[in-house]
Amino acid sequence: MTDTRRGLLVILSSPSGAGKSTLARRMMDWDTSLRFSVSATTRSPRAGEVDGEHYHFVEESDFKTMVAQGEMLEHAHVFGNFYGSPAAPVREAIEAGRDVLFDVDWQGAQQISNSSLRDHVLSIFVLPPSIRELRRRLETRGQDSDEVISKRMQKSWDEISHWDGYDYVLVNDDLDASFEKLKVIVTAERMRRAQQPGLVTFVRSLQTEFQEFEDRDA
Numbered sequence: 001m002t003d004t005r006r007g008l009l010v011i012l013s014s015p016s017g018a019g020k021s022t023l024a025r026r027m028m029d030w031d032t033s034l035r036f037s038v039s040a041t042t043r044s045p046r047a048g049e050v051d052g053e054h055y056h057f058v059e060e061s062d063f064k065t066m067v068a069q070g071e072m073l074e075h076a077h078v079f080g081n082f083y084g085s086p087a088a089p090v091r092e093a094i095e096a097g098r099d100v101l102f103d104v105d106w107q108g109a110q111q112i113s114n115s116s117l118r119d120h121v122l123s124i125f126v127l128p129p130s131i132r133e134l135r136r137r138l139e140t141r142g143q144d145s146d147e148v149i150s151k152r153m154q155k156s157w158d159e160i161s162h163w164d165g166y167d168y169v170l171v172n173d174d175l176d177a178s179f180e181k182l183k184v185i186v187t188a189e190r191m192r193r194a195q196q197p198g199l200v201t202f203v204r205s206l207q208t209e210f211q212e213f214e215d216r217d218a
């Protein structure tokens with residue numbers, strides 16, 4: 001087991017379109033020490049998606065090789081494509097004491113939560129305020145065909161039905177309010193695990209100061 005004060009694995013899941021990528025982007029801007037787990041996928045890039053930044057876009061044969069070689073922390077077949085989280089960058093981040101942010105479906109969340117890294121996990125499920133609004137968001141995102149949107153809507157209940165396996169559940173109605181709640185959840189979890197940056201150094205300085213007081217009073 002690894003030291004759980006080193007590296008939190010913050011997992012965001014939701015039905016497609018509920019807003020987890022939007023929240024993840026805000027989290028990355030808020031805390032530049034956070035590392036985003038760039039997934040590998042066999043899906044085609046959307047307009048504006050950059051290979052290596054949003055995803056590692058790979059062929060199915062390469063994806064299967066990565067899985068066979070044990071390079072994935074988790075992987076799943078979602079909406080007709082393969083997705084997986086490469087393990088090496090996650091383990092490196094934990095070693096360096098950095099927190100990692102994941103945008104994965106319920107299957108990925110479950111696999112990470114059952115892995116040897118389970119004690120590092122902080123899982124958050126993002127719900128849409130309504131199914132109608134979920135559809136509206138997928139449509140206004142303007143990235144997917146009607147066929148893809150229908151498929152994702154059909155699968156939305158499958159995803160939502162796993163909501164109660166998560167540590168926290170967030171209804172993403174107002175985006176700013178949801179982001180504030182997400183920051184509170186992560187901050188509180190860091191404090192619970194005594195994982196604030198610079199904390200160990202600060203406690204050492206208190207110890208030195210305490211010793212100085214003791215020596216003076218002796």
Ligand SMILES: Nc1ncnc2c1ncn2[C@@H]1O[C@H](COP(=O)(O)OP(=O)(O)OP(=O)(O)O)[C@@H](O)[C@H]1O
Binds near residue numbers: 020
């Ligand atoms: N609270 C919100 N209110 C209104 N629109 C939102 C809100 N959150 C996100 N959106 C918008 O909804 C659309 C879908 O959001 P996003 O792409 O983040 O969803 P997602 O959960 O990551 O979907 P996927 O799983 O398909 O990647 C985007 O156009 C985004 O700008």
Ligand SMILES: Nc1nc2c(ncn2[C@@H]2O[C@H](COP(=O)(O)O)[C@@H](O)[C@H]2O)c(=O)[nH]1
Binds near residue numbers: 016103
């Ligand atoms: N189990 C995993 N699920 C993943 C991963 N990367 C993304 N996802 C999930 O797939 C769907 C669709 O994503 P999209 O980018 O095509 O809209 C969404 O629910 C993601 O959370 C992964 O590495 N593993």
